[in-house]
Amino acid sequence: MASKSATNPRGIPTAPFVEKVEDYIATRADVEPAMRKFQEMISKYQFMEVNTQRRTLSLRDKIPDIQKTLDTVRFLKDRKNSDEPFETSFELNDTLYAKASVKAGEEVYLWLGANVMLSYPVAEAEELLQGKLAAAKESLGNCEEDLDFLRQQITTLEVNTARLYNWEVALKRKEKEAGGSEK
16 A cells, blocks of 8 residues: 655655556556556666665765764874874875874864865864764665665555556456357
8 A cells, every 4th residue: 555645755756556456447458558657667766776776885885984084083183182193004095004103283184075185173074074974874874765665666566567467367368258158
């Protein structure tokens, strides 16, 4: 049974559920257009599902990076009042690391993307990263919810298609039997 709302919270439409084919289809001639409509809707839902899966994977990659950066900023914040530098290793590329002696300062530099790096006060950087992390986690939750919703809609439409097909087969059989008994 379709939900009372016509869409989910992010605007994805709810698929119609056909309980009684007779109420949905008037004649056998209406079956083929209805089945084409359901197949088209399934294709649209599958397209949305693939895009949502890509977005989910992207978020699952980004969240640990944001968390790691936030942890680093918090570490620097804790070390800000210490005059003593600390030794650390940092990544130059995928397989190359370097050691450095670092004294925590008043600001940090964050990559924003598209080869853009900005300087932020440590407290402001922490606030920015907390916001980005919360938004990414919320977005991931929405994506996972949307994936479940899309799978339900695809299943509903596949059931509808099977019901229409079975109804048409049963109708053809009745017509054939009725035609055979008249002779």
